[in-house]
Amino acid sequence: MSRVWLVLYLATWVLHFVLVSYVLVGSGYALGQSLRGRDDDPLAARIRDLLPFMLGCGITAGVAPLLFLQLLHQERFYTANLLLGPRWGAVVPALIVGFYALYLQKAATTPRWRRLALAAATGCFLFVAWSWTELHLVMRDTPSWVAMYAAGERFYGQSGVLPRLLLWLGVMPVLFAGLAAWWSRGAERQRLAVVAFVGHVIAGVAVAWLSARGSSVDPVARGWLYLLIAAVVIELVGWGLVLRRPDGPGLTIVTGAATAAMLGLAIVRESPRLALVTARPAALEASGVWVFAITAVFAVAAIAWVVKTIRD
Numbered sequence: 001m002s003r004v005w006l007v008l009y010l011a012t013w014v015l016h017f018v019l020v021s022y023v024l025v026g027s028g029y030a031l032g033q034s035l036r037g038r039d040d041d042p043l044a045a046r047i048r049d050l051l052p053f054m055l056g057c058g059i060t061a062g063v064a065p066l067l068f069l070q071l072l073h074q075e076r077f078y079t080a081n082l083l084l085g086p087r088w089g090a091v092v093p094a095l096i097v098g099f100y101a102l103y104l105q106k107a108a109t110t111p112r113w114r115r116l117a118l119a120a121a122t123g124c125f126l127f128v129a130w131s132w133t134e135l136h137l138v139m140r141d142t143p144s145w146v147a148m149y150a151a152g153e154r155f156y157g158q159s160g161v162l163p164r165l166l167l168w169l170g171v172m173p174v175l176f177a178g179l180a181a182w183w184s185r186g187a188e189r190q191r192l193a194v195v196a197f198v199g200h201v202i203a204g205v206a207v208a209w210l211s212a213r214g215s216s217v218d219p220v221a222r223g224w225l226y227l228l229i230a231a232v233v234i235e236l237v238g239w240g241l242v243l244r245r246p247d248g249p250g251l252t253i254v255t256g257a258a259t260a261a262m263l264g265l266a267i268v269r270e271s272p273r274l275a276l277v278t279a280r281p282a283a284l285e286a287s288g289v290w291v292f293a294i295t296a297v298f299a300v301a302a303i304a305w306v307v308k309t310i311r312d
């Protein structure tokens with residue numbers, strides 16, 4: 001059963017990551033264009049318009065991996081810790097401020113207010129990305145976690161946090177560009193290809209930094225690492241094609257390769273934690289299939305009712 005949870009965890013985490021990449025990098029991109037006095041850039045305008053919706057999707061998609069993670073790592077990963085501990089609990093107000101800022105930037109009537117709102121949103125989402133990175137590392141480091149808890153400390157602050165965060169800040173522009181390119185054409189796609197190339201350079205620097213610190217890939221995941229490398233090479237070729245012929249087949253190649261790369265990345269990322277998985281028989285027995293089924297039917301009916309109400 002824990003294999004099913006693992007697969008669901010990986011799939012939902014990838015979905016979550018693609019959506020929050022759009023939000024974080026999209027906010028940064030719109031802010032950059034605004035600071036350059038390019039508020040009239042149609043690409044930035046389209047991105048700004050979609051940001052609140054994408055954040056809603058990203059947050060919703062984050063709940064699923066959080067719950068699967070709780071099932072996989074019952075002792076180590078407490079959802080309650082995230083919600084109740086002040087350090088990681090700060091993620092929730094940061095997301096609320098970020099959400100409002102995204103609506104405010106849409107309503108802003110002057111570039112100054114738009115910039116302020118976009119800067120606030122980008123800052124909040126960077127904080128959230130940093131928080132998840134720190135939380136991921138501390139959950140794998142039980143002695144430090146116990147010591148932190150005993151001492152009432154708030155920050156893990158290990159030197160591994162920054163290079164890991166830099167890696168995500170490199171992967172995110174690639175995913176953002178891949179998604180945003182589907183709603184763009186011509187020169188806009190070419191600009192997004194440049195964003196993706198910059199993301200690859202940042203990710204490359206982060207990988208070199210992590211390797212210099214002695215991080216290596218778990219032997220269990222070597223095959224997935226090779227898949228990841230091959231997919232990234234094909235994806236780069238795809239972006240090259242987008243640069244030459246923006247409306248040609250390049251974007252389809254990029255999308256296929258990026259999907260394979262994210263699959264490989266998710267498994268390589270997870271491999272050091274696999275040995276820590278605790279599938280408890282008690283949790284399986286108490287699975288509550290009927291409660292789940294009734295709740296699922298109720299949820300589908302409620303969503304259908306909401307959709308119908310909005311349509312009418």
Ligand code: HEM
Nearest residue numbers: 020023024059062063065066125128129132133135136168
């Ligand atoms: C804009 C908002 C968000 C951003 C930028 C963001 C970013 C990230 C990043 C960078 C990671 C990777 C951490 C690592 O492996 O080092 C991550 C993981 C994760 N995120 Fe998000 N996230 C956001 C919101 C959320 C929300 C609201 C939830 C849950 C409701 C969530 C659930 C998760 C989960 C479960 C993981 C895996 C954690 C782990 O493996 O330890 N995220 N997120």
